Each structure stands twice: as structure tokens, then as C-alpha cells.
Amino acid sequence: MEMMEEGVPPVINLSKLAEREETELEKKVAEIIKELGAERIMYCMQCGACASICPLAKTGFEWYNKKLIKALIVGLRDELLDDPTPWACVACNRCTEVCPRRVSPFEVMFAMRRLMAEEYAIGSLAIEGLRALYEYGHAVYMTGREARKKVGLPEKPPSTESDPKALEDLRKILKQTKLADLGLIPME
Numbered sequence: 027m028e029m030m031e032e033g034v035p036p037v038i039n040l041s042k043l044a045e046r047e048e049t050e051l052e053k054k055v056a057e058i059i060k061e062l063g064a065e066r067i068m069y070c071m072q073c074g075a076c077a078s079i080c081p082l083a084k085t086g087f088e089w090y091n092k093k094l095i096k097a098l099i100v101g102l103r104d105e106l107l108d109d110p111t112p113w114a115c116v117a118c119n120r121c122t123e124v125c126p127r128r129v130s131p132f133e134v135m136f137a138m139r140r141l142m143a144e145e146y147a148i149g150s151l152a153i154e155g156l157r158a159l160y161e162y163g164h165a166v167y168m169t170g171r172e173a174r175k176k177v178g179l180p181e182k183p184p185s186t187e188s189d190p191k192a193l194e195d196l197r198k199i200l201k202q203t204k205l206a207d208l209g210l211i212p213m214e
């Protein structure tokens with residue numbers, strides 16, 4: 027067995043995956059991702075600029091932006107569906123700013139989320155956010171109500187949460203999505 031220098035991360039060579047026989051579905055995965063919003067995925071030149079500033083790469087999530095893009099381009103699909111990385115993307119868009127090819131790796135992450143949702147592979151990381159979205163109209167639940175009151179602001183922020191009609195409309199939309207089919211969160 028080859029010795030690995032301590033502390034040096036191993037190289038993960040995905041090129042062999044491109045040589046294997048692909049199923050029709052796998053061949054189409056990059057096309058599907060394009061249709062789901064990441065139109066420029068094929069322009070990626072794997073320079074690594076996006077990975078160098080991505081919090082997901084820094085915190086050890088496996089399929090961070092650059093690596094996910096490569097995997098999708100070579101046709102990997104099923105192996106990615108069980109991975110939580112896209113659900114952990116914080117939408118900071120740092121990757122979008124630094125990409126020299128205007129790929130917008132953020133869009134790839136979110137297109138991957140859409141593909142995963144199509145396949146009923148919703149990350150557990152997302153469930154609390156989805157519950158809060160249905161309940162309050164915010165994927166990130168707003169805390170600090172006491173603080174708002176103290177400074178004379180209304181307890182609820184001036185957003186979907188304080189607009190009953192908007193909240194009702196949002197719930198109607200959510201009930202028509204695959205989220206409702208899954209039954210992961212209570213929807214009355």
C-alpha cells in the first residue's frame with residue numbers, strides 16, 4: 027500500500043469514471059443540471075478558484091463546488107444523490123464572484139438540489155429550514171423578537187410572516203411540490 031504523507035489530502039481522480047460505460051440517464055445528467063439552472067456548467071476548466079474560497083470545501087463536505095461540477099460533467103449521478111453537500115451550501119456566492127469562466131458554481135449547487143428533490147433525496151440538513159418556511163415564511167427562522175420589541179419594532183418582521191395572504195399563498199405553492207408528497211413536514 028502506498029504511504030500517504032501525513033496531513034496531505036489524497037487526490038481523488040475522477041477521470042476513470044469518464045471511461046466507463048454510461049447509462050442513458052447518466053449521460054444526460056449535465057444536461058439536466060443545465061436545464062435546472064446551471065446553464066454554464068460545461069464551461070468549467072477546473073481551475074479550483076471556487077473551491078479555494080468555499081466554506082463547504084474548508085469544512086470537509088465531500089462534493090464541494092469544483093468537485094461536484096467535475097463529477098456531473100463525467101456523468102456521475104446516483105452516487106451524488108445520497109450526499110448532503112448541496113444542502114449545506116450557504117449561498118454566499120463567493121464562488122460566483124471568483125469564477126473566471128462565469129460558471130456560477132452556486133447555480134450548480136442549487137440545480138443539484140432541484141435534481142435531488144425530483145428524486146426525493148432531500149437532505150436532512152434542509153428539513154428544519156423547509157419546516158420553518160412552511161410555518162413562518164422564512165427558511166431561516168427569525169429569532170430576536172424580544173430585541174425587536176425593545177427597539178420599538180413590530181414583533182414580526184415586515185415579510186411573509188406578517189402578511190397572512192402571502193403566507194397562505196406560499197403554503198399553497200408548497201403543497202403542490204414534491205415536499206408535500208414526501209410528508210417530511212406537517213402541512214395542514
Ligand code: SF4
Nearest residue numbers: 070071073074076125
Ligand atoms: S472557479 Fe469556475 S472554472 Fe474554476 S473550477 Fe470553479 S467553476 Fe470551474
Ligand code: SF4
Nearest residue numbers: 080115116118119121
Ligand atoms: S455559494 Fe455555496 S458553493 Fe459557492 S462558495 Fe458559497 S457555499 Fe460554496
